[in-house]
Amino acid sequence: MVTNITNFGRSGLSDWLVQRVSAIILALYTLFIVGYLLFHPGLDYAAWSGLFAQTWMRIFSLLAFVSLSAHAWVGLWTVTTDYLKPTGIRIATQTVIILAIFVFLVWGIQVLWGA
Amino acid sequence: MSTLQVSLYRYNPETDSAPYMEEFQVDTQGRDLMVLDVLHLVKEQDNGLAYRRSCREGVCGSDGMNMNGKNGLACITPLSEVVKNNKLTLRPLPGLPVIRDLVVDMGLFYKQYERIQPYLQNDTPAPAIERLQSPEDRDKLDGLYECILCACCSTSCPSFWWNPDKFVGPAGLLQAYRFLADSRDEATRERLEGLEDPFSVFRCRGIMNCVAVCPKGLNPTRAIGKIREMLLANAT
Numbered sequence: 001m002v003t004n005i006t007n008f009g010r011s012g013l014s015d016w017l018v019q020r021v022s023a024i025i026l027a028l029y030t031l032f033i034v035g036y037l038l039f040h041p042g043l044d045y046a047a048w049s050g051l052f053a054q055t056w057m058r059i060f061s062l063l064a065f066v067s068l069s070a071h072a073w074v075g076l077w078t079v080t081t082d083y084l085k086p087t088g089i090r091i092a093t094q095t096v097i098i099l100a101i102f103v104f105l106v107w108g109i110q111v112l113w114g115a
Numbered sequence: 116m117s118t119l120q121v122s123l124y125r126y127n128p129e130t131d132s133a134p135y136m137e138e139f140q141v142d143t144q145g146r147d148l149m150v151l152d153v154l155h156l157v158k159e160q161d162n163g164l165a166y167r168r169s170c171r172e173g174v175c176g177s178d179g180m181n182m183n184g185k186n187g188l189a190c191i192t193p194l195s196e197v198v199k200n201n202k203l204t205l206r207p208l209p210g211l212p213v214i215r216d217l218v219v220d221m222g223l224f225y226k227q228y229e230r231i232q233p234y235l236q237n238d239t240p241a242p243a244i245e246r247l248q249s250p251e252d253r254d255k256l257d258g259l260y261e262c263i264l265c266a267c268c269s270t271s272c273p274s275f276w277w278n279p280d281k282f283v284g285p286a287g288l289l290q291a292y293r294f295l296a297d298s299r300d301e302a303t304r305e306r307l308e309g310l311e312d313p314f315s316v317f318r319c320r321g322i323m324n325c326v327a328v329c330p331k332g333l334n335p336t337r338a339i340g341k342i343r344e345m346l347l348a349n350a351t
Contacts, residue, residue: 002281002314012317013346078318082277 006094008074019074022067029064058112065108069101117145119198121157123164124206126213134213136204143194150182150189153203154217166217173330176265180217181206186267186328208270210279223279224266224286230309231283231291236302252298259293259338261331262286268325268335274318281314285325285335288316292338295345307342307349316342 008015040047051057076097084090119141126134141156148156151171158164166189167177173191180189183197183204197203211219237246269275269284283291291310294300310316316339325335 001309002312004313007313011311011350012313012315013311013343013350015313016317016343017347017351078313081313082274 006091007077008070015074018070022071022074025063025067026071029060029067032060052112061112062109065105069105072101073098117143118201119143119153119194120202121153122202122204123157123216124213125164125216127163127165127215147193147195150180150192150194150197150203150205151178153194154189154205164217165215174263176263179208179265179267179270179330181209186271188265188267188330191330208266210270210276211266219270221266224264224269224284227269227279227283227287228264228290231287231294232302232306233290233294235294235297235300236305237299238301246299248298255296255298256293258333259289259296262289262293262333263331265330267328267330268333271324271328272319273322273324274320278314278318282318283310283315285319285339288319288342289333289335289338291316292342295342303345304349307346310342311346311350316346 004010008018036051037043052061077094080090080093080097084093121139121141123137123139124134125131125137139157139160141153143153143156149171151168154164154166154168166180168190169175169177171178171190173188176188178189179186182189182192183199183202185197186208187197189205194203205217207213207217207219211221211223214220264286266286268289269279269286272285274282275284291306295303295306300306319336319339321336321339323336326333326337329335
């Protein structure tokens with residue numbers, strides 16, 4: 001058993017499951033958005049704003065944002081542990097990544113519920 | 116007369132400050148020799164050349180090396196399979212420390228093998244004659260037990276290159292599943308607990324280099340998938 005404290009779920013199994021479930025959610029969200037844009041060729045601000053005013057769309061979007069955050073952390077954590085061997089540089093990079101993910105997530109929530 | 120251009124990785128830590136490639140001309144007399152035979156011919160020209168070999172028939176796993184960019188056993192790889200433009204480039208297995216020329220230090224590879232406890236664990240008193248297995252249970256071990264530990268798979272795996280101290284590697288994981296799948300083994304839970312961290316199994320990204328190079332035609336990626344299934348079944 002290799003111990004780690006910086007990966008998402010403290011277990012490789014949970015990280016692996018999170019990565020796959022979040023990937024499915026992101027695929028569904030992407031398909032929905034692309035499909036919506038294709039079926040609304042003359043899309044204006046009112047229609048787009050109306051879509052995101054509905055509670056189910058906000059929940060769906062927040063689910064996608066949370067999935068993206070988890071997915072990004074599991075993936076980038078793996079990249080940093082593969083390629084960044086000096087501990088100081090690795091922890092610094094991981095800190096920058098987790099801060100960026102946190103900022104983008106909070107910003108996303110503000111965009112969804114702020115307007 | 117047919118001359119093969121052989122480019123060899125040379126490194127002798129006692130005399131060389133850095134590894135270098137050395138060119139040899141080998142007369143194959145038009146025969147489709149095995150790569151190991153070519154090495155014997157090179158050694159006739161320079162008997163300082165170091166490489167491992169023993170059974171010379173793909174059973175012992177000693178002469179794993181990188182031939183024109185692909186890992187394999189020199190003794191069972193014919194020239195016709197690897198040589199392009201009459202040129203053969205031989206390097207040691209990638210990712211392991213080189214001791215000399217084509218000889219690598221397999222210490223990390225064996226350490227990972229040892230870590231998965233590659234032996235049957237059963238605490239129930241042994242029956243008078245032997246522990247019997249049904250033919251169906253025995254069938255589950257096919258494609259797992261045949262590994263000869265040549266290290267061709269693990270040293271072709273980027274995940275093993277980057278984390279050879281943490282990721283068990285395809286060879287070790289194939290053996291881990293060989294004992295997880297064995298109906299006579301009772302340590303399944305303990306074995307799984309030792310593998311659920313982010314590195315041991317899960318650093319596998321499924322690129323299947325191991326499957327592409329295995330000289331015995333085994334499939335470590337499939338075994339790793341089975342271990343994941345067992346971990347998932349055990350933990351959800």
